Amino acid sequence: MSVSASPIINAFTGGELSPHLDGRTDHEKYYTGCRRLENFIPRPHGSVCKRSGTRFIALAGAQGSAARLVSFDFNGTQSQSYVIEMGDGFLRFFTGGGVVLKSAAPAWEAGAAYGPGDYAGRSGVVYRCLAAHDAVPDNEPGAGAWAGLWTADPVYRIQSPWGAAAVWGVDHVQSCDVLYLVHPDTAPRKLVRRAHDDWSLEELDYRMPGHDLAATAPGGTGPVCAEAGAARLALPAGRTFEVATIVRALDPQGAPGWYMYKGPGVYLAEGAGLELAFAASPVHARDQIESMYAGGELRGEFWKLLERADSMPEAFGPGEQGGAPRWPSVVGLYEDRLVLGATRARPLTLWMSRTGAHEDFRMNTAAFVDGVQDRPLDDDAIEITLSGSRVNPIRWIADQEELLVGTNAGELKVWSGLEGEGMTPAKVQRKRQSSHGSAAVRPEPVSGAVLFVSRSGRKVREMAYDIASYRYASPELTLLAEHITGPGIRDMAFAREPDGVLWAVRHDGVLAACTYLREQGVVAWHRHLLGGDGRCESVATVPGPWGDEVWMLVRRTAGDGATLRTVERLDPVFDAGERAGGPAPRARDAAGGFFMDCGLSNCARVEAVETLADTGRVRVCAPGLCARDGDQVLLEGLAGLDALCGVPLTVGGAEPDAGSFLLLADGAWVDGAGLPVHQGGGLCWRRLPAGPLTGLDHLEGREVSVLLDGALQEPRRVQGGAVALPRAAWKVHAGLPYSAVLQPMRLEVGGAAGTSQTRRKRIMGVTVRLRQTVGGRVCPGDDVADKYERLLPHAAPVRAGTAPPLLDGDREVRLASGYDRDGLFTIRQDDPLPMTVVCCVPQVQGEG
Numbered sequence: 001m002s003v004s005a006s007p008i009i010n011a012f013t014g015g016e017l018s019p020h021l022d023g024r025t026d027h028e029k030y031y032t033g034c035r036r037l038e039n040f041i042p043r044p045h046g047s048v049c050k051r052s053g054t055r056f057i058a059l060a061g062a063q064g065s066a067a068r069l070v071s072f073d074f075n076g077t078q079s080q081s082y083v084i085e086m087g088d089g090f091l092r093f094f095t096g097g098g099v100v101l102k103s104a105a106p107a108w109e110a111g112a113a114y115g116p117g118d119y120a121g122r123s124g125v126v127y128r129c130l131a132a133h134d135a136v137p138d139n140e141p142g143a144g145a146w147a148g149l150w151t152a153d154p155v156y157r158i159q160s161p162w163g164a165a166a167v168w169g170v171d172h173v174q175s176c177d178v179l180y181l182v183h184p185d186t187a188p189r190k191l192v193r194r195a196h197d198d199w200s201l202e203e204l205d206y207r208m209p210g211h212d213l214a215a216t217a218p219g220g221t222g223p224v225c226a227e228a229g230a231a232r233l234a235l236p237a238g239r240t241f242e243v244a245t246i247v248r249a250l251d252p253q254g255a256p257g258w259y260m261y262k263g264p265g266v267y268l269a270e271g272a273g274l275e276l277a278f279a280a281s282p283v284h285a286r287d288q289i290e291s292m293y294a295g296g297e298l299r300g301e302f303w304k305l306l307e308r309a310d311s312m313p314e315a316f317g318p319g320e321q322g323g324a325p326r327w328p329s330v331v332g333l334y335e336d337r338l339v340l341g342a343t344r345a346r347p348l349t350l351w352m353s354r355t356g357a358h359e360d361f362r363m364n365t366a367a368f369v370d371g372v373q374d375r376p377l378d379d380d381a382i383e384i385t386l387s388g389s390r391v392n393p394i395r396w397i398a399d400q401e402e403l404l405v406g407t408n409a410g411e412l413k414v415w416s417g418l419e420g421e422g423m424t425p426a427k428v429q430r431k432r433q434s435s436h437g438s439a440a441v442r443p444e445p446v447s448g449a450v451l452f453v454s455r456s457g458r459k460v461r462e463m464a465y466d467i468a469s470y471r472y473a474s475p476e477l478t479l480l481a482e483h484i485t486g487p488g489i490r491d492m493a494f495a496r497e498p499d500g501v502l503w504a505v506r507h508d509g510v511l512a513a514c515t516y517l518r519e520q521g522v523v524a525w526h527r528h529l530l531g532g533d534g535r536c537e538s539v540a541t542v543p544g545p546w547g548d549e550v551w552m553l554v555r556r557t558a559g560d561g562a563t564l565r566t567v568e569r570l571d572p573v574f575d576a577g578e579r580a581g582g583p584a585p586r587a588r589d590a591a592g593g594f595f596m597d598c599g600l601s602n603c604a605r606v607e608a609v610e611t612l613a614d615t616g617r618v619r620v621c622a623p624g625l626c627a628r629d630g631d632q633v634l635l636e637g638l639a640g641l642d643a644l645c646g647v648p649l650t651v652g653g654a655e656p657d658a659g660s661f662l663l664l665a666d667g668a669w670v671d672g673a674g675l676p677v678h679q680g681g682g683l684c685w686r687r688l689p690a691g692p693l694t695g696l697d698h699l700e701g702r703e704v705s706v707l708l709d710g711a712l713q714e715p716r717r718v719q720g721g722a723v724a725l726p727r728a729a730w731k732v733h734a735g736l737p738y739s740a741v742l743q744p745m746r747l748e749v750g751g752a753a754g755t756s757q758t759r760r761k762r763i764m765g766v767t768v769r770l771r772q773t774v775g776g777r778v779c780p781g782d783d784v785a786d787k788y789e790r791l792l793p794h795a796a797p798v799r800a801g802t803a804p805p806l807l808d809g810d811r812e813v814r815l816a817s818g819y820d821r822d823g824l825f826t827i828r829q830d831d832p833l834p835m836t837v838v839c840c841v842p843q844v845q846g847e848g
Helices: 366-369
Strands: 002-005 035-037 040-042 047-048 054-059 068-073 083-088 091-095 118-124 125-129 148-153 157-159 171-175 178-183 186-195 198-203 230-233 248-252 256-261 275-281 289-290 302-306 330-334 337-341 351-352 382-385 394-399 403-407 412-415 427-434 444-446 449-453 460-466 469-472 489-495 503-507 511-517 523-526 537-542 547-557 563-570 597-601 603-605 608-611 616-622 632-636 649-655 659-665 684-685 691-693 703-709 723-724 732-736 740-744 761-773 779-780 805-814 825-829 836-847
Touching: 002 091, 035 040, 040 511, 040 608, 040 740, 054 547, 068 171, 068 547, 091 198, 178 330, 330 394, 337 394, 366 537, 394 449, 427 469, 444 489, 444 761, 449 489, 460 537, 469 649, 489 537, 503 537, 563 597, 703 723, 761 825
Parallel strands: 035 523, 054 597, 068 537, 171 330, 275 289
Antiparallel strands: 002 836, 035 740, 040 047, 047 836, 054 563, 068 083, 083 091, 091 157, 118 125, 125 148, 171 178, 178 186, 186 198, 230 275, 248 256, 256 302, 330 337, 337 351, 351 382, 394 403, 403 412, 412 427, 444 449, 449 460, 460 469, 489 503, 503 511, 511 523, 537 547, 547 563, 597 732, 603 684, 608 616, 616 659, 632 649, 632 684, 649 659, 691 723, 703 732, 740 825, 761 805, 761 836, 779 825
């Protein structure tokens, strides 16, 4: 007697599960888990959607060597966020969906000395210097023998001390407009942003207050010996001279030195500044200061001769001749202190700066001034060495309620030891929390927890405070999917919006990802294989207009077989209504969805829409669109500007280089009277005529998918950086295809006779509830190529060349399958079109 059943699979929040769970029907995650989940993203609600494609941004800065991406987020907005490419001796910057260009360069000047990384302009072209040289007419860029000294490259970059072999050893932490970077072979540095295309990479400045002051002769030359009445000190306006300020001067024998002031009084320079005179006898006036010397002897009650003029910890340095450098390898921030740690000589030591002074590491400043051991001040620098039976280097530090530290053998917390009190030199405690061991991969702080990679590189753990045990626990997040990390993880980044996904780069270039919502118990792993044999090498996330943007550095094989490295950005999750910005008319087809890798579209983000005060005309700024007079454009997703959206408009008064243009409708200028201020977001599409689609040089020789207004075309091979478009279209996408695969666990439809596992059964059909989906296929069994049945939309036939409508609802598919013991079915989406699976209901017939 046969037994029929229709079990429902109503959530996929278990993610891809380990093969070891293939029979664990008793586990709660079994019924929400999958055997395969490739290029699908589980959403916290329970559904899964095909991941969007990656847009090509630019070729990597160095094709022949590895690099990595680092995020720079100033205030959580797209306009103040950057992705930094750290390559072989250089840094490049990306923002707003493109690479940062040098906006203006000083004109080339004969006789000037140029060095690597300098910029110069000539005839409207920006050139970057490749080698140090003195400028003469023969090497003027663009004329003469200039090719080996200059390159015409407007992409902004700066020099760095880290080669390709060192970039993965650089640790970093951000404080406002400053990014601190450390590497055990180089002195710590800070990357400072001053403008969009003005960044500087500087060594940390440990020099003490007053390092720029010198005792000079009354005429201004110096330094001189600060004998009574023989020297002056010019104090710049706004500066303060007080205890612990230092001065550069000569001793009576003419030897230079640094002298720290120990006397009373505070001297403040107001207005134009203040000139201090060194008096023989202290007269506490605002223009006098105690003498350094009396009769050739240093006045110890007022001055102290220093051996050095900086506060750098003595444990740091380039190393003795032939010895290893002694620089920190990890960096962090905690309670407004810069934390440096783990030199090669002292791998278990942390150094914390003075509070609010990230480059001041003076310990016990009272003793520093008086030379007498005294109780340190609360804001003095701190040095702490972690205890342990073995020397296990510090791998990472993270700022939480306490300072969390991951070492090669365990995880610890460092704190004041008292609830609610800050750390001071007199109040420092350290306590081991777990003994798992950590890899040298930057952890990700998420929802009160810290996600870190174990010492083997193959496990991801969650370090979070457990109120029951009064300590931090570190459960394993990969326990039910131990296979997902493959050969190990090398890089991680967390995208908080919209769904909360941890993106992890494996050593083999596969992307392992985890939808993680701790408060809802959602931990769902999934794998992502990039189209066209792409291998991800690094990942970073920054805020964007539709959630956090995921940026990748990808290694691919070019059409000629050479290695090609590209910078790409994952497109936002497709939603035909929400993606368009809400107020705009809801699209009912897949034309705007982007499901190709390393691809391009004929659209650009709208940065500004404004009404010109003098003419009332409407100007749109959409950099990268390259619209010219007479082009047709289509706006969508502009919040509050519904009247301009979804209506074909004509371009006039275009400035292609600036990406701005005016709008015309029916031959007349669009009147902006009454239009609200643009709030950001939205897209602008430029209608393309039939003919070549250019800009695909990075895909030369590769076969690509092409989508015209949502209609899939035959695959085309890129030749001469272009493919042919058979007709004009508003929305065009071209890129490398990829497949998405969803396979639930073995079905369990147990009844009175017990479990259905190992019993013969067959799947007669599957009803799939879909949302905003076009296409897709279903087969019985484990991905059997000749057994697939198409998921077709429930709609009237669609005219050839137009996009089929999105399917929202149920689709029942009858499957031709025989009896087996597996109870499996597989859903695939091979076309570059959207798919969201809400639930599945298979119809199963089992032998009684």
